[in-house]
Amino acid sequence: MPVPSARIYLILILLALSLQGCRRASEAEGPPTLGWYVFKEQSGAFEQAAEYCSNRSQGRYRLELEYLPTDADLQRELLVRRLAAGDRDIDLIGMDVIWTAEFAEAGWILPWPDDRADRVREERIAGPLASGSYQGRLWAAPFTTNTQLLWYRTDRVSAPPPTWDAMIDAAESIGRGGLIQAQGERYEGLTVFFVSLLASAGGSVLDESGRRVSLETAPTRRALEVMRRLARSPASDPSLASRREDQCRLAFESGNSAFMLNYTYVWPSARANAPEVAEHMGWARWPGVDPSRASRVTVGGINLGVGAHGRHPDLAFEAAECLVSEENQRLAARLGGLPPTLSALYDDPEIRDVFPFAEVLRATLADAVQRPRTPLYSDISIAISRTLHPLNEIDPERDVERLRQAVRRALNSEGLL
Template sequence: MDVCRLIVRRLNRAARRPVRISARHFVTLWRLLFLTSLGILTSSCRDPEPAGPLRLTWYVFDEPSGAFREAARRCTEAARERYRIDVVSLPADADQQREQLTRRLAAGDESIDIIGMDVIWTAEFAEAGWIREWPTRATRRASAGRFPIAVQTATYKNMLWATPFTTNVQLLWYRTDRIRKPPKTWDEMIELAEKLDRNNRIQAQGERYEGLTVLFVSLLASAGGKVLDADGSQVSLEPEPTRKALNVMKRLATSRAADPGLSTNREDQARLAFETGRSAFMLNYGFVWPSALQNAPEVAANMGWTRWPGVVPDRPSRVTVGGIDLAVSTYSRYPELAFDAAECLASKDNQRIAAERGGLPPTLYALYDHPAVRRRLPFADLLRATLKDAVERPRTPLYTDISLAISRTLHPMRDIKPARDAARLKKAVQRALRSEGLL
């Protein structure tokens, strides 16, 4: 480096000396040649790349238990100096996560290597060319032993684009000291709650956001319907299942057992309301269990869980699946290492840690028998049974538009008129599928 600095200093001094050539164009040519040679010399004298393993960045939501950072640490250690995984935390809100990622990916940001991808983004990201198809040689490892529904969320156009990491489904939570036998259908649940006093409400998600779409899709699937056809190109929304789903939403919202804040409630508002002790039922994810243990032990002591209610008697419910898949960015400078790292992050041990520390259900079927997972998730058998029958939200690159069409059409739920809104909803989804009328 001392020799390089000496050369640069002498060239700089030479550049300041006057050039006595009368022809102006020769002066310009000489300076151009001189500056070119100077650039070549100085570029060769730049500081070398820092020593140590290559750095891979994992963009994923800010998981509060530290399970994701522990997974990154373990995989970095296992890589033996080949790479280091740095976690870049995204917001907790899924819409904000998507906004940040799509802006970066649309700009070709090379700083993103591994993406913690919400299960509803696969089609959109794959169609946009933002993620890489999973290597054929590693496809079997990426899907082996996982719930079929989890693998489906990572699949688009019969190709695998990610490895399933965590999953999730809602359950029905209820007060065992007030309800002798948990209901099997929505009608049974609403009737039971209405027989009790106003301190025994039903907590659900009714705000105009993704949670409302999740509620509708789960009700529709439980009634035997679906939003789009099998290949995602045409609207389905069969009249009878659609009306049944809308009837349930209307009945819930207008019941005296409904929470007064239903139209503005999300998952966390439902959790907090249930923890006050003034509710008999709650539709929500498993995170509510450790929260109740910590924040409302008197509620947790009388807290039971059962399968999400059905819509049609003698037909089990089919609930919308959630979770995180791990994909590799198209713009990663080190794709082979990124695939290796993503596979490590989604390994059995790291899924166990995510379940044990963060309460995030695994995608690997066998982990539901692991003692540590069962201690953290005492409802593991119910989760596993529910995941066997779970459904995806519409698998399409236009999913965000379709979700907006659903939530805007059906909010607030108390204003739903099933016969009218079944037709309105189908028209709104058709327009969204054509990217029309979104603003």
């Protein structure tokens, strides 16, 4: 049986990183080399940040980037294999925000010392900061962040709709050119969609302990009603069941849509690839579910964790604190278009040039919702996306209990894979 191409890629990456680790361990001269394992950021912002911190250390350490695959699932799989084996070459980790609980519970990363944690917390936006915390401790420092906004055509809509029902009504009244772009494929993006709707309706997947299913009936049913209505509306894109973020971006840039739910990268993309669309492109907070309640949207981004088995943990914390500093957040925003986690930077004219929607982005991040904070998050996400796909077959009355059962099985590691 042939090995899937993704697995071949993972094997090659593992071999390459193993050889790099051996070379680093054999270095006999110069300052200690700290391996920063992170995805390849195309603008070069991460490389410049590593160089800045290496120079600032005045010879105490040198940061070396070790690139992870682009796909988040492959990143996690590679890291889990190496961390579970006690790999000593992993000093710093560029962590997806959903890995915090799993990596902390497994003992793969170290908690931040109190003094450094206090400095990291200063002026951080609440949503990104919460993504790096678990059971009252800081385990990963927020580096860059992101969340979804509502993007709309100002030449087709007089004002952004406040709720999903209002948006669907408006889109249907527009007719041609009024499509809504959202993520409906069976993957992590569908879980993000549901969790955001559920939180906006006043519900949650798990209780505060993170060990028991919540999914209160009324908000869960309401979230499912919105998903089904979107899927069955003539304003829904016919390809909703296979739509991810980038397909939504491309469809919106084609000019046939009035609304899109997506991350901030769609703004520079439209300006570069579809200036005639960008000219009429507005932004607003994600639509609410209940007119009396503000929407709450899931937070994304990259946090920095320190590997539990690294040779130089003190230096790794020093380097991580430098990497998440104002200078490097400004660099990542300016070069890579990656939103900062420091609140004050959203008032900076340079940052506002990059993010003209800075005010609505900061407000959305301030009360952003976390995806279920549990070491079993990956299983829970699979359970949710499998249960709710495709959206047009959702039955809100029936699927509240089906969803509870699926998440309960995930919490007990039963029958998912």
